Amino acid sequence: MASPITSSTGLGSGLDISGIVKALVQSDTAAKQAQITRQTSNNSAMISGIGALRSALTAYQDAMKKLNDKDAPSFNAFAAKSANDAVIKVTSGNTAVAGEYDIKVNQLATSSKVASQAYTEGAAKSITAGELTIGQGTKSYKLTIGDGATLQSVRDQINKEMGANGISANIVTGKDGTRLVLSSTTTGANTDLKLTGIPELEIDGTKSMATEGAGYITAKTQDAELTIDGLVVNSASNTISNAISGLTFDLVSATPAGGAGTKVSVTANNDGLKTSIQSFVDAYNTLQKAITTLTATSRDENDNLVLGSLTNDPTTRSLLGDVRKVLTEVGAGDQLTTLSQLGINTQKDGTLEFNSTKFDAAMNDKKLGPEVQELFTGTNGIFERMNKAIDPYNATDGSLASRKTNLDKTAKALSDQQEALDRRTESLTESLTRKYVALDTALGKMKAQADQITSFFDAINAQAKKS
Structure with a gap:
């Protein structure tokens, strides 16, 4: 570990050793330091720009996903x-x-809910081994009941094996005893449950439990x-x-x-359609403005050109071209095939303008409302084509993710270079300092010797004058 260098003046020579060493070290490392600093700054800006671009793309895709929610359609006419x-x-x-x-x-419409006979033994009631058949309408399901089964184990088996078919079981204990109760999610007449094959679990869902001991609890199924x-x-x-x-x-x-x-x-639903279309326009414009900010050029207070983090970036330029292309493509509708028919047009700055007057005419005069949903959310509609255009860039394995990985590697390499340069700076500073200190020491000795010789001759001259 090198010793710290402090500002010092040579005692023997009067030289500014610290200043000389610093100047020599800077002369040796300045070019490399400037290169690392410049590349690190550019790389960091690119990483930031890629991150901002991916965030903007994700927000845009999320907005389209929300507008394409099948449970809450946004483009119903x-x-x-x-x-x-x-x-x-x-x-x-x-x-x-x-x-x-x-x-x-x-x-x-109601679903089937049936109960078995009541048993005083509770959930531990033993059940005869065999094959239990559960019938429902035209469907039939078979369960193999093993030895040692109980009312509780049969319940668990039904829930495990029949859950996917919408049939579940539970145990209910009332004043007359414990029963196995089965429920179905299937509604409609003639979907009553019927259990056969196991004596203790015989149930006819078309008959009342109240009169038969086992059967439907409240009523038969109905449409x-x-x-x-x-x-x-x-x-x-x-x-x-x-x-x-x-x-x-x-x-x-x-x-x-x-x-x-x-x-x-x-x-x-003209107002609803207008709101949804405006939401799409706003989402697209937010994306466009974000890209414009990342790729713009400006001037600082000294009139120097300042580039955006993604200015002249070919990937961003390609992405923007692919996205804009979708806006101009012709859709597959009968009458409504382009966004311009709804009053949506591209402005000089790349953002979209939504003309309400033209939209109202499309809805009221041309009756294009029923085709709006197909234009945006249909097969090969705007949303599908937009996502196809964006995914190669913004997917987890897309080109932007790959670039981020490569930029991170570059950042690590630059960090390693900086550490190596710092070590060289420290080593060179120590080496040069030792050399100049040694030089100063030698000069000091020579000066001391000169002073001694001068003193010797001064003494001789003084003695000669006295004699």
Whole structure:
């Protein structure tokens, strides 16, 4: 470990040893230090720029994903509203037709819930080994019950083997004893559960437990029934999507006896479409502005040119070209095939402009509303093509991730170079300091000898003058 160098002046020579050594070391290392500093600065800026670009791309893709949520469609041409969501909920699609309907829910579709005979032994009740058959409508499932089975172990086996089929079991203990209770998620008439093959577990789901000892608990299964403007509709499910074109009903509860029907209205969703399109435009513009910031040039207070972290970067330029290309491609719709038909146009700075007047004309005059969803979220729609354009760059194994990895390697290499240069600087400083100190010492000795000789001759001269 080299000794620290402090500012010093040679005692023998009067030279500024520290200053001389510093100047010589800087002369030797300055070029390399400048190179490392410049490359480190550029590399750090590039790492920062790649990170910012990936964040902007991810935010844009997240915005498109939100607009493409199938559970909350953002581009429906029609909006449906129920006057009583506690009875019936409604959603609309692009094939709906504006109108109003009066709907009564006469009954909900139900699923099967059955119970076995009651046993006083509780969950430990022993069950005969054999093959248990669980029937439901036209389907039949078989379970092998092994030796030593109990009511509890059968429950566990049913839950393990039948859960994927929507059938579950539990044990309920009441005043008359303990029963195995089975439930199904399948609704509709004639989907009652029936258990055969094991004497203790014989259950006929079409018969009442109250009278037979084993059977359905409350009632047999049934279809949903509703009337739409007086027309009767039956459904095995409480979700009905084929009664009125473009509408899906979720039945929540039956209409109270003697109660009025629920009004369901369907209207054009122009405002909703406008909001969703504006959200897309805003998300794209945010991305465009982020890229512009990363690639822009400017002037500092001394009028020197300042480059952005990704200015002239070929990858960023290629990405921007691929993204912009999607905006100009023709879609596969019948009438609506381009964004410009909806009033969306590219401005000089690369951002998008949304013209509300042109949009309103497209909705009201040209009736293009039903095709908006297909343009954005359909097969090979704008969102799909946008993601295909971005993924090669922003995916976890994309080109930007690869560049980040390479830049990190470069940063490590530059750090290693800096450490090596620091070691050389320290070593050279120590070496030169020792040499100049040795020189100063030698000069000091020579000066002392000269002083002695001078003193000797001065003494002789003084003696000569006296004589």
